[in-house]
Each structure stands twice: as C-alpha cells, then as structure tokens.
Amino acid sequence: MKDKRPKYKQIIDAAVIVIAENGYHASQVSKIAKQAGVADGTIYLYFKNKDDILISLFKEKMGLFVEKIEQQIEGKETAEEKLYALIEKHLALLAEDHHLAIVTQLELRQSNKELRLRINEVLKGYFLVLDQIIEYGIQRNEFRKELNTKVARNMIFGTIDEAVTTWVMNDQKYDLVNLSPSINELLIHGCGRS
Amino acid sequence: MKDKRPKYKQIIDAAVIVIAENGYHASQVSKIAKQAGVADGTIYLYFKNKDDILISLFKEKMGLFVEKIEQQIEGKETAEEKLYALIEKHLALLAEDHHLAIVTQLELRQSNKELRLRINEVLKGYFLVLDQIIEYGIQRNEFRKELNTKVARNMIFGTIDEAVTTWVMNDQKYDLVNLSPSINELLIHGCGRS
Amino acid sequence: MKDKRPKYKQIIDAAVIVIAENGYHASQVSKIAKQAGVADGTIYLYFKNKDDILISLFKEKMGLFVEKIEQQIEGKETAEEKLYALIEKHLALLAEDHHLAIVTQLELRQSNKELRLRINEVLKGYFLVLDQIIEYGIQRNEFRKELNTKVARNMIFGTIDEAVTTWVMNDQKYDLVNLSPSINELLIHGCGRS
Amino acid sequence: MKDKRPKYKQIIDAAVIVIAENGYHASQVSKIAKQAGVADGTIYLYFKNKDDILISLFKEKMGLFVEKIEQQIEGKETAEEKLYALIEKHLALLAEDHHLAIVTQLELRQSNKELRLRINEVLKGYFLVLDQIIEYGIQRNEFRKELNTKVARNMIFGTIDEAVTTWVMNDQKYDLVNLSPSINELLIHGCGRS
DNA sequence: AATGAATGAGTCTTCATTCAT
DNA sequence: TATGAATGAAGACTCATTCAT
Numbered sequence: 001m002k003d004k005r006p007k008y009k010q011i012i013d014a015a016v017i018v019i020a021e022n023g024y025h026a027s028q029v030s031k032i033a034k035q036a037g038v039a040d041g042t043i044y045l046y047f048k049n050k051d052d053i054l055i056s057l058f059k060e061k062m063g064l065f066v067e068k069i070e071q072q073i074e075g076k077e078t079a080e081e082k083l084y085a086l087i088e089k090h091l092a093l094l095a096e097d098h099h100l101a102i103v104t105q106l107e108l109r110q111s112n113k114e115l116r117l118r119i120n121e122v123l124k125g126y127f128l129v130l131d132q133i134i135e136y137g138i139q140r141n142e143f144r145k146e147l148n149t150k151v152a153r154n155m156i157f158g159t160i161d162e163a164v165t166t167w168v169m170n171d172q173k174y175d176l177v178n179l180s181p182s183i184n185e186l187l188i189h190g191c192g193r194s
Numbered sequence: 195m196k197d198k199r200p201k202y203k204q205i206i207d208a209a210v211i212v213i214a215e216n217g218y219h220a221s222q223v224s225k226i227a228k229q230a231g232v233a234d235g236t237i238y239l240y241f242k243n244k245d246d247i248l249i250s251l252f253k254e255k256m257g258l259f260v261e262k263i264e265q266q267i268e269g270k271e272t273a274e275e276k277l278y279a280l281i282e283k284h285l286a287l288l289a290e291d292h293h294l295a296i297v298t299q300l301e302l303r304q305s306n307k308e309l310r311l312r313i314n315e316v317l318k319g320y321f322l323v324l325d326q327i328i329e330y331g332i333q334r335n336e337f338r339k340e341l342n343t344k345v346a347r348n349m350i351f352g353t354i355d356e357a358v359t360t361w362v363m364n365d366q367k368y369d370l371v372n373l374s375p376s377i378n379e380l381l382i383h384g385c386g387r388s
Numbered sequence: 389m390k391d392k393r394p395k396y397k398q399i400i401d402a403a404v405i406v407i408a409e410n411g412y413h414a415s416q417v418s419k420i421a422k423q424a425g426v427a428d429g430t431i432y433l434y435f436k437n438k439d440d441i442l443i444s445l446f447k448e449k450m451g452l453f454v455e456k457i458e459q460q461i462e463g464k465e466t467a468e469e470k471l472y473a474l475i476e477k478h479l480a481l482l483a484e485d486h487h488l489a490i491v492t493q494l495e496l497r498q499s500n501k502e503l504r505l506r507i508n509e510v511l512k513g514y515f516l517v518l519d520q521i522i523e524y525g526i527q528r529n530e531f532r533k534e535l536n537t538k539v540a541r542n543m544i545f546g547t548i549d550e551a552v553t554t555w556v557m558n559d560q561k562y563d564l565v566n567l568s569p570s571i572n573e574l575l576i577h578g579c580g581r582s
Numbered sequence: 583m584k585d586k587r588p589k590y591k592q593i594i595d596a597a598v599i600v601i602a603e604n605g606y607h608a609s610q611v612s613k614i615a616k617q618a619g620v621a622d623g624t625i626y627l628y629f630k631n632k633d634d635i636l637i638s639l640f641k642e643k644m645g646l647f648v649e650k651i652e653q654q655i656e657g658k659e660t661a662e663e664k665l666y667a668l669i670e671k672h673l674a675l676l677a678e679d680h681h682l683a684i685v686t687q688l689e690l691r692q693s694n695k696e697l698r699l700r701i702n703e704v705l706k707g708y709f710l711v712l713d714q715i716i717e718y719g720i721q722r723n724e725f726r727k728e729l730n731t732k733v734a735r736n737m738i739f740g741t742i743d744e745a746v747t748t749w750v751m752n753d754q755k756y757d758l759v760n761l762s763p764s765i766n767e768l769l770i771h772g773c774g775r776s
Numbered sequence: 777a778a779t780g781a782a783t784g785a786g787t788c789t790t791c792a793t794t795c796a797t
Numbered sequence: 798t799a800t801g802a803a804t805g806a807a808g809a810c811t812c813a814t815t816c817a818t
Contacts, residue, residue: 223812
C-alpha cells in the first residue's frame with residue numbers, strides 16, 4: 001500500500017490534475033509526464049500502459065477513500081449515525097479535492113468497458129461497507145426487515161453519487177457537504193421503520 | 195421531431211445497434227454507415243459530425259422515453275401511483291430494448307465532457323417530470339413538506355439509474371421490472387410522511 | 389495478377405525506390421507514401437501493414453521474375469541451354485533494375501523471420517523451375533544420375549545469388565551479365581557427366 | 583584477440599544465445615545484459631554501441647571459425663582434400679553450435695546495411711582461404727586453368743552457405759555434415775578438369 | 777441526394793544510451 | 798569498474814471528414 005517510490009505517487013497526482021483539467025481524451029501520456037516532471041518513458045517504468053495509470057489512480061484514491069470512511073464510521077453506535085457519517089465524509093472528501101471529484105464523477109466514466117469493469121472491482125470495497133451498515137441497521141431494528149439489501153445499497157450509492165455528479169456538473173457552485181442532512185433524511189426515511 | 199427523411203432514423207437505429215454491440219470506442223462512422231446501409235459520406239448529409247449522431251440519438255430516444263412515461267403517469271391520481279408508474283415504465287422500456295439499455299447506461303457515458311453536457315440538457319426533460327411528481331406529492335400532503343426537491347429528484351433518478359446499470363453490468367440476467375416494488379417502497383419511504 | 393488499381397503498383401514501385409535508397413530500416417511508411425505521391429493513410433487502403441508492402445512487393449516482382457525466366461527457358465532444347473538461359477536472364481533482370489537488385493539482395497534479407505518465411509514461400513516457384521531443369525538434365529543424360537537434386541538446386545541458386553550479392557556489395561562496378569559464361573561453366577561442370 | 587576481461591566474452595556469448603532464442607529484433611541490450619549477468623550500463627564499458635556487440639561477435643566467432651578451418655586444411659596435400667576438409671569443417675562447426683548457426687545464417691543478416699558491410703570485411707578472411715585453395719588447385723593442375731577465381735569462390739561459398747541456411751530453416755532436422763560428400767562432389771566437378 | 781476513395785492529423789509505446797552514484 | 802533509473806526521439810496506424818463524381 002505504502003509505495004515509497006515517490007515517482008509513482010507523483011505520476012498519479014499529475015494524472016488527476018491533467019485529467020481533471022483537460023478531460024480524459026485530451027490527457028495524453030506526454031501531458032501527464034510533463035505535469036509530473038518526468039520523461040514520457042519514465043511513466044512506463046511505473047505503469048504498464050495508459051489504462052494502468054487510471055486503474056492505479058482509482059485503486060489508490062478509492063483505497064484511501066474507503067479507509068477514511070471506515071475510520072469515520074467505526075466509533076458510531078447506530079446505523080443511522082454510521083450512514084450519516086458515511087454521507088458526510090463521502091461528500092467532504094470529494095468537496096475538498098475538486099480535481100479528484102471531476103475525475104471520479106465525469107472523466108473516469110468515459111473509459112472503456114474493460115477499464116470500467118476493473119473500476120467496479122475496486123468499488124466493491126465500498127459496496128461492502130454499505131452492505132454492512134444496512135445489515136447492521138436491520139439487526140438493530142433500525143431498518144425494516146423486508147429491506148432488499150442490494151436495492152437499498154444501490155439507492156444509497158446512487159443517491160450520493162448522483163448528488164456529487166450534479167454538483168460537479170454545476171461547476172461546484174454550492175456547498176456540497178450542506179446536502180448531507182437532506183440526503184441522510186431521505187435515505188433514512190427510505191430504509192427506516194417509521 | 196417527425197423527421198420524415200427515412201435515412202435519419204435509419205442511421206440512428208443503426209448507431210444504437212453498432213454502439214451496443216461494439217462499444218462506444220469501436221463504433222466508427224464507417225461501421226454505422228454500413229449497418230445503416232448507406233455510404234459514409236451520406237451520414238454527413240443528415241448529421242453535422244459524429245457527436246451529432248450521438249446527441250440526436252439521445253434526444254430522439256429520450257424524447258420518446260419521456261413521452262411514454264408521461265402517458266403512463268397522466269391518468270394516475272396519487273403521487274405514489276405516479277411514482278410507481280414511472281419506475282415501472284422506466285425499467286420496462288429499458289428491459290425491452292437491451293441495445294438501448296447498453297447504450298444509455300454504459301456506452302454513452304464514455305463520451306466526452308461536452309457531449310455529456312449536451313446529454314444532460316436532454317435529461318432535464320425527465321427531471322422536470324420527476325420534479326412535478328415530487329411537488330404534486332408535497333401539495334397533496336403525500337410527501338413531507340421539508341423535502342428538498344432537488345435532492346429528492348437526485349435520489350429517485352440515482353436509485354433507478356443505479357438499478358438499471360447494475361442490471362446491465364450483470365448481463366441482464368434477472369428480471370429488471372421485478373425490482374419495481376422494492377425500489378418504489380424505498381423511494382416512497384424516503385419521500386413519504388410516515 | 390494484373391492489378392489495375394494504379395495506386396497499388398504506384399506504391400510498390402515507390403517502396404522499391406525508397407528501400408533501395410534508404411535501406412529497410414530507414415524506410416518509414418511516410419517516406420514511401422511521399423515517394424508514391426499519396427497520403428500516408430492511403431497506403432493502408434491497399435496494404436494491411438508495412439510488412440505487407442514488402443511481401444506484396446516481393447510477390448509481385450518475383451512473380452514477373454519467374455515468369456520472364458520461364459519464357460526464356462521454354463524454347464531451349466537441352467538442359468545446358470536452359471540453365472544458361474536462366475543464369476543469363478537472372479543476372480540481366482537484376483542488372484537492369486539496380487534498385488530491385490539492392491532490395492532483393494540486401495534489404496529484404498533484413499526483414500524479420502516471419503517475413504522471410506513468407507518470402508521463402510514465394511521463392512519456391514523459382515526453386516521449382518530449377519528442379520525441373522535438373523531433372524530434365526538427368527533424364528536427358530546430360531547430368532549425372534547420382535545428382536542430389538536438392539543439393540544441386542542449392543548450388544545453382546547459391547552460386548547465382550552470391551554472384552549478384554557480391555556485385556551489389558561492390559556497388560555494381562562491373563558488368564554482371566558478363567559473369568554468365570563463367571558461372572554457367574562452373575555449374576555445368578558441377579552437374580555434368582564428363 | 584585474447585581479451586582477458588572475462589565480461590567481454592561473457593557478453594558476446596550472452597548475445598549469441600539471446601539473438602538465437604529471441605531473434606535479432608527482439609534482442610534488446612537489456613536482455614543481453616541480463617543473460618550476461620551484468621547491468622545494462624556495463625555493456626557500454628566494453629562495447630561502443632549495440633552494433634559493436636554484433637560486429638565483435640561476428641569477428642570473434644568468425645576468427646575462431648577461420649582459424650579452425652585453416653588448421654584442418656594445413657596438412658592436406660591435394661586441393662580436393664583441402665576443399666573436402668573445408669566443407670566438412672564448415673558444416674561441422676555450425677552443426678555443433680546451433681545457436682551460432684541461427685545467428686549467422688538468419689539473424690545477423692537482418693542487421694542494417696552498414697553492419698553487413700562490416701561483416702563482409704570479416705568474411706574476407708574466409709574468402710582468402712578459399713582463394714588460396716582454388717589457386718593451389720589450379721597450380722597443381724587439379725582445377726581448370728580457365729577458372730574465374732572470384733566466380734569459383736562465390737560458387738563454393740554460396741553453395742555451402744545455402745546448404746546451411748536451408749538446414750537451419752528446416753529446423754536442423756537432418757544431419758548437416760552428411761551433405762559433405764554431395765556438396766564436395768558437385769563443387770569438385772564444378773572446378774575440376776575432367 | 778448519394779457515393780466512397782482519399783486525406784493527414786494525432787498518440788502510445790519502445791529501447792538504445794547516459795550519468796549520478 | 799559497475800550500476801540501473803531515467804531519458805526522449807522516433808514511427809506505424811486509425812478514423813472522422815471531405816469532395817469530385
């Protein structure tokens with residue numbers, strides 16, 4: 001996980017910036033190399049090919065993402081608290097790194113099908129966290145027993161993801177984290193017993 | 195809307211098939227032309243450029259999509275009935291045209307940023323329908339007054355969209371329409387008063 | 389055989405000139421295209437890839453080569469006359485097209501193994517002609533019965549080929565066709581009865 | 583000649599193996615370095631550049647080659663005996679080192695023109711031996727006076743070389759040295775008085 | 777309106793060579 | 798001597814678009 005090779009991270013961070021600013025299709029390897037301050041060929045000492053940069057980028061960033069969210073959730077007692085923490089952290093993490101937000105919400109999705117399948121693999125880690133919260137909520141009687149876990153998980157992810165995408169599409173004009181209470185309320189109502 | 199030039203529709207339908215079967219990036223203009231049974235150059239008599247095919251495709255198909263959903267909703271009395279009808283029709287329309295489902299859920303999303311902004315324009319028609327249902331529900335006291343319309347709309351769209359994408363990604367192995375009750379229940383709980 | 393597409397021949401002839409003047413490795417596709425007076429992309433309307441240009445070049449030229457030699461041989465009565473005609477024509481054909489000579493003797497041989505195997509396929513046509521002369525000579529009692537056809541064929545081809553290569557390597561300073569009698573004498577002695 | 587630096591020979595031997603097993607074009611400097619057990623940069627302490635490895639390889643191996651053949655010939659009395667000894671040794675030396683055979687017959691020939699000219703320089707040592715045998719044969723009245731030395735030399739070299747190449751191309755399936763008598767007979771007939 | 781041959785700009789990747797250590 | 802990480806030049810090929818017919 002802790003890749004001490006400084007150029008590895010250097011290149012990934014450069015890729016995030018270049019892709020966010022130019023879009024996926026206009027992000028030539030040479031542009032990323034320039035931004036990273038290395039030669040074109042150096043990229044290929046750390047990555048197999050261009051797609052590998054994107055997959056690694058997503059793995060690296062998503063790994064941290066899930067890690068941080070898990071930390072946030074850990075202490076919380078109720079499923080509702082956990083869900084709220086997750087929503088807030090999800091929004092906060094993307095709000096504070098708008099380059100990353102653009103890349104994950106817009107640019108990475110225009111990669112080819114194979115790449116997206118690989119990305120989905122990585123997403124499974126996040127889905128796992130969601131599933132655990134839902135099941136925890138059902139156990140604790142906070143959420144309805146009849147809840148279809150898979151559909152509920154899709155709702156939660158779809159709702160948050162759609163909120164972020166809309167925010168990115170609107171040029172991040174408003175405060176994304178402020179949406180947390182509304183989203184949480186909706187989702188809690190959606191899953192909750194009352 | 196009613197373009198009587200038969201080749202216009204012919205080319206759009208060819209594009210849906212070619213993109214669904216080959217993926218966005220492997221869908222060259224020449225392939226679409228061949229599938230449509232016209233010469234490459236003929237494409238440019240009906241469309242400004244390649245992106246214009248895709249935007250027109252989306253406009254054309256999404257227009258029909260919204261139209262059909264509106265027809266479905268019209269007669270319904272309660273907001274809940276309207277929402278259920280919308281969910282069911284949304285799922286049904288994509289379930290019955292798997293080429294279109296692949297194109298809208300996977301392939302069209304890997305177009306460039308500009309194209310996706312244009313696509314979002316078209317989506318606004320759908321969002322309008324959603325907003326009307328939400329406001330109708332609030333008026334009728336079916337939905338909570340405090341509901342943030344925009345967030346609620348994102349939840350509804352995000353949830354349905356995520357469900358369809360998951361279904362497409364899983365090679366349409368199960369019956370998509372069967373998910374309607376679960377989704378509806380979740381969303382109604384999310385918006386509802388109880 | 390008679391490819392009426394003018395660009396096909398145009399490109400092959402351009403390739404012969406460019407390769408002869410620059411060497412195989414310095415013969416970029418763009419250089420061949422320029423020499424042929426077409427765009428780079430046009431090359432790929434007529435040839436699958438760069439190697440295909442070389443294979444086609446060799447097939448085309450070698451086809452004519454064998455054809456012309458066969459014509460020359462046809463009328464001759466004795467094996468010795470046939471052999472002499474073959475030697476003379478082989479030398480004459482390459483002497484009168486020094487670009488082609490450079491390409492066949494030097495440049496084409498530095499292609500990769502796969503390409504050379506393909507080239508060998510084409511050479512088989514020439515070997516067949518040689519084998520027929522040898523067997524004809526044995527039948528007519530001009531050549532020794534014990535002659536190992538394969539070894540004899542290699543000797544004939546190896547001797548002529550080596551003579552041409554030496555001539556090319558020496559910048560074609562002397563008259564190649566003048567070697568015919570000497571070569572013929574050697575080969576006839578090699579195969580002959582006396 | 584006697585380079586005591588062990589790495590010099592080490593690298594040359596590595597080059598023979600790598601080129602024989604991977605082909606000329608897939609024999610990167612780094613691969614040769616790895617096979618030799620040294621770092622990439624070390625290569626450049628012993629060789630000026632990549633071509634220099636190949637030329638040195640050829641010089642080194644061809645030097646030994648000619649040396650061994652000269653030893654073989656020395657004791658023989660007649661030109662015919664000398665020629666037979668040369669043919670047999672030539673075939674034997676390549677038959678017993680198939681890596682070297684592949685490299686000399688196939689891979690080294692796809693080097694660039696300049697390199698091949700340098701290789702031809704080295705070959706001159708071998709041609710000298712051939713010329714001496716031919717002249718010796720003429721002096722001794724074994725060979726015809728009228729013999730064109732250069733053409734005869736080309737015949738001898740071309741015939742043997744073609745035999746080896748054919749053998750290598752056929753994956754060394756048969757015993758190469760067994761061809762010696764047939765080849766010798768042909769060449770003796772070619773040069774001889776009878 | 778329709779054709780389809782021709783165009784040519786644009787980019788990922790390899791690998792011989794260097795040089796700081 | 799020896800290392801090996803870093804360099805960066807170079808080139809085959811694709812495909813959206815045009816235009817003469």
